[in-house]
Amino acid sequence: MKLATLKNGARDGRLVVVSKDLTRATDAASVAPTLQAALDDWEHMAPRLQLLAEQVELGSVPTFRFHEHECESPLPRAYQWADGSAYINHVELVRKARGAEVPESFYDDPLMYQGGSDAFLGPRDAIPLGDVAWGCDMEGEVAVITDDVPMGVSEADAASHIKLVMLCNDVSLRGLIPGELAKGFGFFQSKPPSAFTPVAVTPDELGEAWKDNVIHLPLHVDYNGQPFGRAEAGVDATFSLARLVAHAAKTRPLTAGTVIGSGTVSNKDADGGAGKPVAEGGLGYSCIAEIRMIETIADGAPKTPFMKPGDTVRMEMLDKAGHSIFGAIEQTVEAVS
Amino acid sequence: MKLATLKNGARDGRLVVVSKDLTRATDAASVAPTLQAALDDWEHMAPRLQLLAEQVELGSVPTFRFHEHECESPLPRAYQWADGSAYINHVELVRKARGAEVPESFYDDPLMYQGGSDAFLGPRDAIPLGDVAWGCDMEGEVAVITDDVPMGVSEADAASHIKLVMLCNDVSLRGLIPGELAKGFGFFQSKPPSAFTPVAVTPDELGEAWKDNVIHLPLHVDYNGQPFGRAEAGVDATFSLARLVAHAAKTRPLTAGTVIGSGTVSNKDADGGAGKPVAEGGLGYSCIAEIRMIETIADGAPKTPFMKPGDTVRMEMLDKAGHSIFGAIEQTVEAVS
Numbered sequence: 212m213k214l215a216t217l218k219n220g221a222r223d224g225r226l227v228v229v230s231k232d233l234t235r236a237t238d239a240a241s242v243a244p245t246l247q248a249a250l251d252d253w254e255h256m257a258p259r260l261q262l263l264a265e266q267v268e269l270g271s272v273p274t275f276r277f278h279e280h281e282c283e284s285p286l287p288r289a290y291q292w293a294d295g296s297a298y299i300n301h302v303e304l305v306r307k308a309r310g311a312e313v314p315e316s317f318y319d320d321p322l323m324y325q326g327g328s329d330a331f332l333g334p335r336d337a338i339p340l341g342d343v344a345w346g347c348d349m350e351g352e353v354a355v356i357t358d359d360v361p362m363g364v365s366e367a368d369a370a371s372h373i374k375l376v377m378l379c380n381d382v383s384l385r386g387l388i389p390g391e392l393a394k395g396f397g398f399f400q401s402k403p404p405s406a407f408t409p410v411a412v413t414p415d416e417l418g419e420a421w422k423d424n425v426i427h428l429p430l431h432v433d434y435n436g437q438p439f440g441r442a443e444a445g446v447d448a449t450f451s452l453a454r455l456v457a458h459a460a461k462t463r464p465l466t467a468g469t470v471i472g473s474g475t476v477s478n479k480d481a482d483g484g485a486g487k488p489v490a491e492g493g494l495g496y497s498c499i500a501e502i503r504m505i506e507t508i509a510d511g512a513p514k515t516p517f518m519k520p521g522d523t524v525r526m527e528m529l530d531k532a533g534h535s536i537f538g539a540i541e542q543t544v545e546a547v548s
Numbered sequence: 549m550k551l552a553t554l555k556n557g558a559r560d561g562r563l564v565v566v567s568k569d570l571t572r573a574t575d576a577a578s579v580a581p582t583l584q585a586a587l588d589d590w591e592h593m594a595p596r597l598q599l600l601a602e603q604v605e606l607g608s609v610p611t612f613r614f615h616e617h618e619c620e621s622p623l624p625r626a627y628q629w630a631d632g633s634a635y636i637n638h639v640e641l642v643r644k645a646r647g648a649e650v651p652e653s654f655y656d657d658p659l660m661y662q663g664g665s666d667a668f669l670g671p672r673d674a675i676p677l678g679d680v681a682w683g684c685d686m687e688g689e690v691a692v693i694t695d696d697v698p699m700g701v702s703e704a705d706a707a708s709h710i711k712l713v714m715l716c717n718d719v720s721l722r723g724l725i726p727g728e729l730a731k732g733f734g735f736f737q738s739k740p741p742s743a744f745t746p747v748a749v750t751p752d753e754l755g756e757a758w759k760d761n762v763i764h765l766p767l768h769v770d771y772n773g774q775p776f777g778r779a780e781a782g783v784d785a786t787f788s789l790a791r792l793v794a795h796a797a798k799t800r801p802l803t804a805g806t807v808i809g810s811g812t813v814s815n816k817d818a819d820g821g822a823g824k825p826v827a828e829g830g831l832g833y834s835c836i837a838e839i840r841m842i843e844t845i846a847d848g849a850p851k852t853p854f855m856k857p858g859d860t861v862r863m864e865m866l867d868k869a870g871h872s873i874f875g876a877i878e879q880t881v882e883a884v885s
Binding site for chain 1: 625654663
């Protein structure tokens with residue numbers, strides 16, 4: 212089934228069940244008023260929401276036109292957002308640009324940071340930016356929402372706790388990252404609120420594209436209206452999303468509604484080298500930092516600037532038939548004082 | 549006023565207003581069912597809760613016996629937990645023990661990490677520990693809860709967004725910290741759920757002890773039934789809690805119910821040296837890591853082990869008359885497989 216949260220002036224919005232083709236929706240209030248409420252009792256709520264989803268397809272419940280621009284992120288605020296780095300190519304590129312090695316341990320011990328989850332942006336909300344010097348970047352990712360996960364869960368068991376899948380634009384302030392990481396406590400000011408696709412879907416909606424807890428489809432990232440990234444989310448994923456859930460739960464349980472991210476989707480080129488831009492026939496990039504690294508490796512300095520007010524990003528994933536699975540994140544950077 | 553959340557089998561518990569002497573309470577459901585619900589509309593809810601608090605003192609509403617052991621943390625789960633390090637003495641000690649300098653910037657740019665907030669421990673809940681080798685430690689801190697804080701708030705304005713004050717036991721797994729910090733993304737597995745005092749109070753309840761957005765009272769930390777720390781929270785605080793709130797909000801707004809921590813309360817000795825143990829007439833420590841650092845500096849190696857199953861910690865703060873302000877955190881480490 213496909214779920215979305217419509218803006219209604221309340222902090223958690225209003226849960227709706229969306230048709231598979233994203234054209235129509237029905238109110239889910241008879242089951243749960245909000246997605247968090249559904250996740251709090253998922254075992255009982257999911258079958259009832261599933262029934263509603265079937266009725267939407269059959270046309271046996273009243274529906275209304277679904278507009279992606281009326282959506283909040285599926286969870287407008289969440290109790291947890293933890294972002295991993297499944298695509299080590301991204302990490303390799305970042306490190307290569309500054310001449311650093313990737314420690315061997317990174318290939319079997321996931322990187323993960325605790326992100327802010329109190330105020331996600333809606334999928335069509337502006338990205339507020341206080342200062343262009345902060346180096347605003349987008350990062351295209353896959354993200355999952357879990358139910359309650361017990362401490363110490365195995366990777367195999369973690370898979371069964373992945374209840375919903377969506378895409379994420381993990382907004383990053385690259386200009387603040389070096390100073391913040393040098394302090395040793397990880398990201399804080401450099402990771403302002405992220406946005407998620409209008410729709411979150413159960414893994415079964417992905418069909419064969421959901422295999423081994425990874426999505427095997429390209430992530431479409433457009434920047435200022437031009438194709439920027441078409442990286443294959445099913446390729447070069449060193450860690451599955453189940454593995455990242457298990458990593459997060461090693462020393463503590465995770466509460467229902469926990470959002471776990473894959474990190475920036477990133478591929479090597481077919482020849483094993485750093486990826487080429489889409490315009491040069493490559494798969495491109497899911498963030499600006501990567502093309503800047505490619506430029507740095509090639510020419511000694513980056514030439515693509517980070518985002519400034521007015522710049523737009525679009526992220527979407529299409530099924531084999533070319534239909535949007537999650538709807539699109541479409542955001543414009545906006546100056547705030 | 550003083551607020552607490554009683555365990556009732558629901559994820560967010562049940563909000564009650566507690567008498568100033570912590571002996572009696574009344575249900576707050578007529579105003580808000582949970583503390584988060586109250587914070588979501590604090591401007592309207594606070595005066596009504598305040599009225600209830602006055603009625604509790606007057607005996608003009610029905611009350612029941614208040615038991616601290618029936619409490620959840622005031623927010624059993626929160627949308628954000630960000631922990632600063634106001635007491636640089638703690639940072640100086642940690643660094644001194646390993647021969648590292650404290651960067652000059654640490655004295656005017658607060659350290660802060662994003663913590664997990666999805667599943668706080670109750671103030672009398674056991675601390676679950678999977679492996680003694682993880683090096684379980686307690687950390688005694690002051691914490692505040694904010695309402696909605698706008699992005700870019702000044703320190704002066706941040707003060708008005710501090711709505712409630714409490715104490716925190718920020719549980720840390722010291723054995724996992726070096727490896728995790730070496731990865732560069734900050735704490736994750738090394739910071740399992742924290743616990744907070746049974747009662748959160750509005751700053752006015754602290755009277756003159758709340759000055760310049762710092763509490764000017766000693767933090768009582770007992771370890772295995774013995775006095776372990778009596779550090780003055782009003783001394784050696786390089787940053788106020790308002791400053792930490794402003795730091796957190798530099799690049800993003802903070803949603804109501806955000807919890808901001810002071811970091812481990814830590815004092816220098818009167819002569820400016822590293823603090824002495826309580827048994828030797830000093831103010832002691834609010835975490836085990838500090839006494840281990842003192843031992844390392846003195847003898848080349850630590851001798852106090854980290855916590856093992858059965859070890860107990862108690863944290864409390866008394867007003868000038870000797871009455872408990874927030875109630876006590878009392879936790880026992882418990883092995884989990």
